[in-house]
Amino acid sequence: MFFYYLRLAALSYRRNPILSSLMVLAVAVGIAAYMIVFTLNYTMGGDPIPHKSSQLFAVQLDNWDPNTDSDPPQQLTYTDAMALQQAGRAWRQTASSKFSGIVEPDNPELRPFMFIGRGAYADFFPMFDVPFQYGSGWSADADANLEQVTVLSRDLNERLFGGANSVGETITMDGTQWQVIGVLDRWDPVPKFYDVNNGPFDSGEELYIPWGHVVARELPRSGNTNCWTAIGGSGFQAFLNSECVWIQYWVELRDANEEAEYLDFINGYVQEQKTLGRFGRPLNNALYDVNEWLLKEEVLPDETSILSMLAAMLLAVCLLNTIGLLLAKFLGKSAEIGARQALGAHKGSLFIQHMIEAGFIGLLGGLLGLLLAHYGLEGVKILLGNELMMTDWIQLNVPIVITTIALAIVSTVIAGLYPIWRACNINPAIHLKTQ
Amino acid sequence: MLEMIDICKVYRTDLVQTHALRDFSLSVQEGEFVTITGPSGCGKTTFLNIAGLLETYTSGSYQLDGVEVSQLNDFKRARLRNEKIGFIFQSFNLMPDLNLFDNVDVPLRYRGLKASERKPLIEKALESVGLAGRMKHLPSQLSGGQQQRVAIARALVGSPRFLLADEPTGNLDSNTARGVMELLQEINELGTTIVMVTHDQELARESRRNIHILDGQIHEENGRGEMSSSASAVA
Numbered sequence: 064m065f066f067y068y069l070r071l072a073a074l075s076y077r078r079n080p081i082l083s084s085l086m087v088l089a090v091a092v093g094i095a096a097y098m099i100v101f102t103l104n105y106t107m108g109g110d111p112i113p114h115k116s117s118q119l120f121a122v123q124l125d126n127w128d129p130n131t132d133s134d135p136p137q138q139l140t141y142t143d144a145m146a147l148q149q150a151g152r153a154w155r156q157t158a159s160s161k162f163s164g165i166v167e168p169d170n171p172e173l174r175p176f177m178f179i180g181r182g183a184y185a186d187f188f189p190m191f192d193v194p195f196q197y198g199s200g201w202s203a204d205a206d207a208n209l210e211q212v213t214v215l216s217r218d219l220n221e222r223l224f225g226g227a228n229s230v231g232e233t234i235t236m237d238g239t240q241w242q243v244i245g246v247l248d249r250w251d252p253v254p255k256f257y258d259v260n261n262g263p264f265d266s267g268e269e270l271y272i273p274w275g276h277v278v279a280r281e282l283p284r285s286g287n288t289n290c291w292t293a294i295g296g297s298g299f300q301a302f303l304n305s306e307c308v309w310i311q312y313w314v315e316l317r318d319a320n321e322e323a324e325y326l327d328f329i330n331g332y333v334q335e336q337k338t339l340g341r342f343g344r345p346l347n348n349a350l351y352d353v354n355e356w357l358l359k360e361e362v363l364p365d366e367t368s369i370l371s372m373l374a375a376m377l378l379a380v381c382l383l384n385t386i387g388l389l390l391a392k393f394l395g396k397s398a399e400i401g402a403r404q405a406l407g408a409h410k411g412s413l414f415i416q417h418m419i420e421a422g423f424i425g426l427l428g429g430l431l432g433l434l435l436a437h438y439g440l441e442g443v444k445i446l447l448g449n450e451l452m453m454t455d456w457i458q459l460n461v462p463i464v465i466t467t468i469a470l471a472i473v474s475t476v477i478a479g480l481y482p483i484w485r486a487c488n489i490n491p492a493i494h495l496k497t498q
Numbered sequence: 499m500l501e502m503i504d505i506c507k508v509y510r511t512d513l514v515q516t517h518a519l520r521d522f523s524l525s526v527q528e529g530e531f532v533t534i535t536g537p538s539g540c541g542k543t544t545f546l547n548i549a550g551l552l553e554t555y556t557s558g559s560y561q562l563d564g565v566e567v568s569q570l571n572d573f574k575r576a577r578l579r580n581e582k583i584g585f586i587f588q589s590f591n592l593m594p595d596l597n598l599f600d601n602v603d604v605p606l607r608y609r610g611l612k613a614s615e616r617k618p619l620i621e622k623a624l625e626s627v628g629l630a631g632r633m634k635h636l637p638s639q640l641s642g643g644q645q646q647r648v649a650i651a652r653a654l655v656g657s658p659r660f661l662l663a664d665e666p667t668g669n670l671d672s673n674t675a676r677g678v679m680e681l682l683q684e685i686n687e688l689g690t691t692i693v694m695v696t697h698d699q700e701l702a703r704e705s706r707r708n709i710h711i712l713d714g715q716i717h718e719e720n721g722r723g724e725m726s727s728s729a730s731a732v733a
Contacts, residue, residue, distance in 0.1 A: 407580025407608035
């Protein structure tokens with residue numbers, strides 16, 4: 064009977080095209096508004112590396128001002144990051160930080176340009192499952208020996224080498240030659256979990272080099288640097304020795320045992336540092352996996368929850384309208400419902416028939432809502448603009464499309480419950496006589 | 499076949515009670531053609547709706563084909579209606595979106611028959627009312643008389659034992675009405691029991707048994723041309 068009822072639903076739509084289209088439009092507008100906000104929240108707050116987010120941990124060491132109760136810092140000092148890196152106690156670990164530089168293309172037709180790069184250790188690429196189009200990342204030896212190797216983003220490779228396999232080629236950066244050993248495939252985790260305090264929705268870096276070069280070459284930092292006390296002295300070395308935090312530090316730990324052992328290790332390290340006069344606060348170190356980290360750092364702006372509420376209210380208003388329209392439509396079919404009862408339909412079958420009709424309206428509303436949501440999201444991209452944040456990730460995907468359709472059908476069927484109940488409880492005798 | 503004993507139907511509102519039927523007793527035997535007449539508001543349609551299980555009654559007893567219907571739930575009443583009763587209405591009550599084939603198909607759908615079982619039954623029913631060639635037409639493409647013929651085909655397609663007709667000729671001109679009556683008589687001669695409500699005394703006189711209702715009670719009965727006066731017409 065399902066397909067029979069579906070056909071009846073389509074015929075019913077054709078009988079009252081204006082009323083039915085109004086319902087579809089009401090559902091579509093409500094669903095579109097809700098799904099635009101949902102898509103933003105879903106993408107912004109989603110798990111950027113779901114297959115191993117529970118194994119990747121941001122390291123928090125609370126070296127902050129003992130005279131305040133402010134939150135612990137999000138990044139590490141050079142001293143601590145290097146101590147943890149050299150200890151190598153995790154399965155994988157990397158300090159990393161953003162820097163800026165200038166590339167001088169060999170191609171005389173291209174002018175030198177600025178880029179944003181990242182210094183990282185060799186583990187950065189396997190830890191975060193960074194995909195490669197050509198070549199690979201560098202080895203631990205390259206870190207240790209400060210080899211002048213680099214990995215390019217897909218876009219930078221496109222710009223410098225027209226997208227060709229550039230592994231083995233060299234580029235000139237800040238007046239020095241660097242050998243290309245790898246080119247990334249498209250990689251833009253959203254949010255950019257490994258560096259949320261420097262723009263979680265910024266685009267990824269264009270170029271990667273062994274982290275040691277950042278210090279050795281005193282490359283210009285391109286991220287937040289926070290200090291709670293004055294730097295003791297002048298010059299770069301004084302900065303490195305200071306309590307200023309500017310390095311993101313991540314470890315990969317394969318199970319709960321490794322996590323517990325690593326926490327013990329960093330607690331032990333801080334206790335040791337306390338004896339040297341550092342870490343004035345009570346022990347407050349922690350490991351946060353990716354999702355815990357995004358939550359702690361409140362990556363989703365507060366406005367999103369207000370927007371969600373507004374969108375849900377708009378959806379509710381649209382569904383209330385739909386209830387009224389469905390009521391008008393179903394009660395307008397009283398004679399048909401009466402005739403069907405006379406011909407042998409029981410209330411249950413009439414209820415199912417009209418649930419399917421409401422679901423059919425919801426399906427059409429969902430499809431139209433998807434189209435509106437698509438254009439709505441394009442509008443959001445224009446509003447935000449790429450100067451404010453990278454917006455390429457704002458798009459509908461398969462789970463969102465399925466959610467939209469399901470939400471439209473379910474909400475319309477729920478909205479239809481009262482009109483259906485009313486329609487199925489008419490006195491057929493009255494309507495059969497007065498058609 | 500149909501046995502009503504002391505049926506009462508009272509419509510209540512906050513202010514008034516209306517007795518649509520009072521101590522209404524009637525027995526209809528298999529194969530009879532009974533017409534029900536009476537002035538507007540006398541309870542004819544209420545009787546027909548109760549007989550067709552579309553309405554409940556306030557008190558009394560009603561057995562349809564040996565089944566006491568008062569205790570039946572909605573599902574069982576619908577099943578009984580579907581299997582034993584065919585309805586014909588004054589305003590035809592065809593589904594405007596469905597073609598003739600699909601209109602006649604409706605009661606068979608609720609019976610749960612397969613498409614291969616339904617198709618020959620529908621074709622036969624439409625053929626019996628002379629509309630086999632117009633199966634794909636919509637009701638709006640037919641005249642009133644033709645629409646009523648479709649309604650008759652729909653009522654008969656499930657081979658019910660009992661046909662209830664509420665003013666089946668009320669919306670038709672006299673010639674067309676005559677054709678519909680002849681069709682009903684043919685159906686009756688083939689064994690289907692018919693109870694027909696009508697205002698038309700001419701048509702009522704042609705039936706073998708006529709019940710006249712007044713103020714919710716059987717006022718007189720005229721069977722096989724013989725007049726009798728009775729408040730109760732239990733056969």
